[in-house]
Amino acid sequence: MPALVKMVEAFGMRLSVIERKLPHLKIVHGLEGRDAQIEEVKTLLRSMAEVSMEVLCYNWMPDEDWQRTSKDVPERGGAKVTAFDLKQAGEGNLTDADGLPKTRTPADRLWENLKRFLDDILPTAEDCKVRLALHPDDPPLSNLHGQDRIITSNEAFERVVALAPSPNNGLCYCQGALAPAGVDVEAGIRKLAPHIHYAHFRNVAGVAEDFRETFHDNGGLDMAALMRAYKECGFDGPMRPDHAPSLAGESNETPGYETLGKLHAIGYMKGLYDQASFFES
Template identity: 45%
Template sequence: MRFAEYLRPGQVTERRLFVQAGVTDAVYRLPEADTNAAVLDLAGLERARAELAADGLTLSVVEPVPPMEAVKQGLPGRDRELARLTALIEAMGRLGIPVLCYNFMAVFGWTRSHVDLPGRGGATVSGFNLDAFERAAPAAHHISDDDMWAHYRYFLDAVLPAAERAGVTLALHPDDPPVPSLRGVARIMRSPDNIARALAMSDSPAHQLTFCQGTFATMGADIPATIRRFADRIAFVHFRDIRGEAADFVETFHDEGKTDMYAAMRAYVEIGFSGPVRTDHAPTMYGESNDHPGYATLGRLFAIGYLKGLYEAARAGAAS
C-alpha cells in the first residue's frame, strides 16, 4: 500500500507536512487553466511532477479529469471533451503517471447539502440530506438511468483504447452521494451491483475502480466484503467514513464513523492491495479555514497517522 495525499498546485507547505507524516505519493489536481485547455499543457504537468519529486513525492494519480459534462449528458461537444481527455491520458502515459481517477456524475458532482456542521470537539464537517437538497431548488433536468448507461458506454468505447495504449488505468469513482437521482438526474454508480455492472462492460486492464470507502458505506455495503468482491479491480482507495445512509449522512473523523476500519484494512492486506490510498474528507479543525471543506490540513494529518497505524496493525495481524 502506498500512502498518498491530494494536492492542489502551489500547496508547498501541505506537501512538505505530508511527506514528514510519511506520505510518499501525490494525487494531483490539475490547474483550472489545464483542465479547460483544448490541448493539455504537457510541460506544465511535467513541471508539477518535478516539483513534487523535489519534495519526495511520486505523482501517482491525477484527480479529477477535465470537465466532461457533454459526455455525461450526451450533448453536442462531447467528442471535443473526449479529445481533451485523451490528450491528458496520452500525456500521463508519456510521463509515467499511472492512474486517472474520474466519476460519471452528470450535472451534480460531489454534492453536500451542508458543509459547516459541528463535529467532534467543535470541528467542522459536511453532510447530506436529500430532502433538504431537493427542496432547495426544483428539478431542472431529466436524465434517465438508461440514458446514463448509454452515455457511459460511449465514454468507455472512446477512451479505453487510448488508456490501454498509454498504460494508464482509469479508476471509476462511485456516485457521491449514491442516491437514485438528484433533481431529475440519474445517479447510476450508486450501489455495489451497479458498480459491478459498470466494470463488467469491459475487461480491459485500464478499466478499474476507485474504492471510495465512505461512498460504499453510505450505500450500506459491508465494507470488508465489498473490498474482497472487487479485489482484482481496485486501483486506488479513498479512505474515509460517515454516519448515516445515502439520503441522510454526516462525515466524521476517520476513527468515529460506522465502519470497522481495522476490518477494512485487514481486507486490503488480505487481497494484497499495493496501490495508492489517500485519506478523504477530513473534518476542518480548530484554527483552520473551511474554504475547502474536507481538505484542510490538520484533519488530514490526523487521518494519515490513523491510516498508517491501522496498516501496521493489519499487517502484523495477517502475519501472526
C-alpha cells in the same frame, strides 16, 4: 504537468493520480460536443503517459461532482465536517456541484453513454499505460432532483467492469460515498479488489438521505477490518484519506481538505496498515 511532477518529487513523494473536474458532462449526457470532450480526455491521458502517471480517477455523476448541504457541522473537539440532508437539498445550497441538473438523462442512457465512453477511451488508456478508476456517486442516491444516478452500489461497479473487460478499466472504491446506501463495504473490497485501481479510505455516519462525514475513527465503518481486507487482497494501488474534518482553528475554506485534519487521517491510516501487517505476519 512535468513541472507539477517535479515539485511533488522535490518533497520525496510521487504523483500517481489525476482526479476531479474532468471535462466530461457532455460525455455523460451524450450531448453535442461530447466528441470534443473525448479528445480532451485522450490528450490528458497522453500527458499523463509522458510523466508516467498511473491512474485517472473520474466519475459519472450527471451533475458534475459530489454534493453537500452543510460544510460546518460540529464534530469532536471543535472540528467541522460536511453533511448532506436531502430535505435541505436544492439550488443555492448544494455545496460542490452547480445546483440542480441542467439536463435530465435516464439511467439506461447513462449506462449506454458510459459504455460508449469506455469503448472510445480505453484503447488510448491502454497505449498510455494509464488505468481508469471510476468513483461512485456521492451522495449514493439513485435519483436526485429528478436526475437518475447509476453508480451507487457494489453491483453497479460489477456492471462497470463487465461493460469493457480490460485491465485498464477499473474502479475508485470510495467507501465513504457508498456506505450511506447500506453497501457491504468489506464484501465489496474483497470481491472487487482485482479491479480497484484507487481507494478513498474515509468514514461516515448516517444514511444516503441524511449523513455526515466524521473523523476516520468516529463513524459507522470498521476501519480496521477494511484495511485488513485491502491488505489480505494484496491491494498495492494508491490510497488516500479523501475528506477529513477541519480541526479547531483551521479556516475551513476548503471543507474536507484542510491540512491538520488530513494529517490526523493519514496517521490513523498508517496505524491501521501497520496493525494489518502485524496480524498478517
